[in-house]
Amino acid sequence: MSFTASTYQNEYLPAGAEEVHAVVTVTADAATVAAAATAKAVVLAVDTSGSMGHPPTKIQAARKAVAAAVAEIPDGTLFAVIVGSHEAACAYPWGGDALVVADDRTRAEAVEIAGRLEPSGGTAISTWLRLARFLFDPHPGAIKLAYLLTDGKNESEQRSVLEAELRACTDVFQCDARGVGDAWVVEELRLVTSSLLGEVDIIATPDEMDDDFRAFLTRALGKAVADVSLRVWAPQGAAVQFVRQVAPAIEDLTTKGVDGGPLTRDFPTGAWAGGESRDYHVSVSVPPGAVGEEKLAARVALVVDGQAGQSSLVRAIWTDDEALSTRINPQVAHYTGQTELADAIHEGLEARKAGDEARATIRLGRAVAIAHASGNEGTVRLLAKVVEVDDPASGTVRLRREVAALDEMALDTRSTRTVRVTKKG
């Protein structure tokens, strides 16, 4: 697999400045397909707690969605279906403790079992993840992706139990999470997906489940290379302030770094598909050089199996020319704005819940203004269901009196989605 990396930055700093910012766009070669030896493994972990039966359309949709997804798993793919409540079990292979290889027989058996899923019990997501971990664990080289669906709060266990299990699952598999309806907790599922390099989303009504399951499968099977890391070298005396994925969605990777050699940290990014492109915002503080001096502030490359690909250079040049040092790089400015957008939504929704209407209005208004200015139309639409927008350019808004819980959760869930810099003609 080959990756190309390009750096966008203003490398010119005023005398004495230390902070260097750059956006690095990484793109996987479009021609990349998984090596024949790379196994793919998928696990569907479906909530079968008692609430899935109220209304029964939820469990009915889940049965249908699991059956439809399983039927499309290609020959040779490793898979399993987990049913989860306050405890977890393999629905397929029934009562089993290992992934099975997809073929006509196993697919048919799994489809048949999907139709018999019955709701009962509470919700303890750590048990579902633990079972998935045991199933994935014997396949270290494989591309391993799980899809977790729940309709409720993780109420049958302590938060710390979930956190401990997530630490154990890190580096074993990736996990997307979906909440169906409006009785689940966005922050809980975001904890799961942030820890396990996945994405969180809302399924507003059960009838959307079917498409979303299949979309996951397409995404998972499109991955071509597992366990890719973003490698960041920074010079002696420098400190990496943050490493943040900023497109397609914001995900702070700073605390996930592991030692990658002298002066080097590796930040896990999970599996990549051919042609996939992501943007990272890297900030490094470097000991300032004299005016006229140039330093390498960071070298960024993607690493697969310990092999680093083409690296991208982040430079720092100290100058007394203000025309150079005050220039703002459009990419860095754009993603700084998108990060502020996500923060403003989060803070605005928190303030709204806490009854602080003044702060909620200010923060959500700010969010509208940034989303509007950056062309993030998807987020503008989600915001407009929570606030009345009087003037999007200035961010003049009024809180809506009646807001559907689903709309508020959709905004919260999707607040970290970004758009890329609009190309100027």
Next chain:
Amino acid sequence: MTRGTAVALACPSCSAPVVAGDLFCEACGHELPPTGVACPGCGAFQAVDGYCAACGLRQPAPRDHVELALPGIGVVTDKGHRHHHNEDSFAVAVADGVVLGVVCDGVSMSTRSDEASQTAVDAALAVLTQGGADGDLEAAFDAAQAAVLHVPVEPHPEKGPPSCTFLAGVVTDAAVRLALLGDCRAYWVGTGGDARQLTEDESWAAIEVRAGRLTAEEARGHPLAGTITRWLAVDADPAWRPALVSFTPPGPGHLLLVSDGLWAYTDEPADLVAAMGERTDAPLTIAQRLVTHALAGGGHDNITVLVTVLPLVATEPGSPPAIASAATPPPPSLATAPEPAGDTAP
């Protein structure tokens, strides 16, 4: 010749002092990198991509400052004070009765323009040396343009593809032939101190001045003063051909091929003559003085000065041409050849 900075070298393992070129540390036996070149910032021994592997400091590049003397010729190129790479380049050949010189100025608002200027001067000189005194300047120009197209284009949000200007000269005692695209300049300075510019800049400012829309003084201070209108690059208009100039030297004197990093500080020919100092000095000394003058004036751009003394210094008939460029200094035997001092200078 590269201007180096004296630094104290230390063993990367035990920090004991070591001497450049040592293979092992005398104190602890630690293996030292075979090059033994230490970072001028921190003394570490390893560099990757031209940057120190420890402190990140950009390592001095050979082209930051190059000086060269061939019989009857002196060349100096310098990155100046404001630019961080030397994107100017030159190539020069001295054969029996002819001097061939090329100066290209990499465009700063384009990527890899240092590579563009280097490949352009090399390609042009290769063509000129085939013809000697009959060297085909237009074919040399075409070769330079073709070579620039081979420099990889890096997508960049603000900068254009690899680009450079072009100035080439075929110089004999009887005739000077020049080809120009962009804003490098050729000057003739006679023994009496009479100086004249032989080329017309292909720049926005020069066009405005020639059209009478700006005075020379207004053009100098204008923000677009440095904007060129023609260059070599993948986005160059195929209709852009070099301006050809022929000049018959009236007698002994100096021919100068220079980049705009010099003439920004010697725009009036009288300033240029003054900055040359004692013109009976060796051409390298004159070139050094001119570069020092530009650096003292601010050094806002890369500076290249190629000084040729006329009449040309006689070389061994039939001997192969001496060839050198900013990236490939001449063999030591030529570089250390005695300077043709006062006896050949006017």
